[in-house]
Amino acid sequence: MKKILTLLSFITILSPSLVLVSCKTPNNNQDINKKTDENKKEEKNSSPTNEEKEEKTNSDKEDIQKDEPDNKSTNTIEEKKEKTDTFANKLKKELEDLLAKKQKQDIKEFASKLFSTYLEKSTQNKLPKDFSDLENRISKLFEESNFDEIKKELIVLFSESFNEKDGSIHEVSKKIKDLLGKVTKENKNSILEEIRNLFGEKVTKEFKEELKNKTTEINNLLTKDQYDSVKNKLFDLIDKISNLEKISIK
Numbered sequence: 043m044k045k046i047l048t049l050l051s052f053i054t055i056l057s058p059s060l061v062l063v064s065c066k067t068p069n070n071n072q073d074i075n076k077k078t079d080e081n082k083k084e085e086k087n088s089s090p091t092n093e094e095k096e097e098k099t100n101s102d103k104e105d106i107q108k109d110e111p112d113n114k115s116t117n118t119i120e121e122k123k124e125k126t127d128t129f130a131n132k133l134k135k136e137l138e139d140l141l142a143k144k145q146k147q148d149i150k151e152f153a154s155k156l157f158s159t160y161l162e163k164s165t166q167n168k169l170p171k172d173f174s175d176l177e178n179r180i181s182k183l184f185e186e187s188n189f190d191e192i193k194k195e196l197i198v199l200f201s202e203s204f205n206e207k208d209g210s211i212h213e214v215s216k217k218i219k220d221l222l223g224k225v226t227k228e229n230k231n232s233i234l235e236e237i238r239n240l241f242g243e244k245v246t247k248e249f250k251e252e253l254k255n256k257t258t259e260i261n262n263l264l265t266k267d268q269y270d271s272v273k274n275k276l277f278d279l280i281d282k283i284s285n286l287e288k289i290s291i292k
Contacts, residue, residue, distance in 0.1 A: 134280055163283060176241060184230045
């Protein structure tokens with residue numbers, strides 16, 4: 043392909059000269075040669091050489107590369123972990139500033155965000171395995187036609203995911219009874235789907251309760267002006283978040 047392009051380029055450069063030659067008389071050879079030489083010089087000056095084209099291409103590539111984000115610095119696991127540590131230290135510095143100024147409301151909001159981040163990340167790491175184990179266990183029980191055990195699993199999930207917003211005890215009991223009555227091999231897929239929903243509700247409930255408890259603990263310490271205790275607990279939390287982040291780095 044490169045040879046073909048070079049040949050075409052060569053033909054393109056020669057073609058104007060050939061036309062001029064065909065239009066002149068044989069008695070004007072000197073003028074023809076002069077004119078041809080002048081045309082060649084003009085074409086040489088106006089048309090970039092292969093070297094010039096290559097230089098321009100390389101220059102364009104360099105310009106594009108300069109404009110592209112440099113991803114090389116984040117390609118290695120170690121560099122990503124270092125960035126995580128840097129961010130953790132930044133969070134600690136922000137917290138120290140808030141504690142030094144004793145800005146209780148800002149500290150509460152800061153702590154709430156930290157707890158939320160920690161619980162989300164810990165759930166992300168733990169949730170898939172826990173649910174996979176449960177789903178495999180239920181599927182195996184279906185294969186064994188062990189419907190009594192499936193019903194027990196459903197009752198436990200209902201009790202763990204129950205929320206007052208779901209309605210009265212009577213309404214929840216009716217839901218459980220209706221669902222248990224559908225536990226058959228034919229309804230395996232719909233039962234597994236219901237188990238997924240119940241498991242999700244259970245995790246959400248646990249998340250909110252733990253977030254509330256941890257936030258209350260920090261608020262109580264702030265009420266007593268125990269800033270050192272707040273600092274220690276939140277520093278420890280930042281380290282845990284950092285470690286969870288590092289675990290997810292691939």
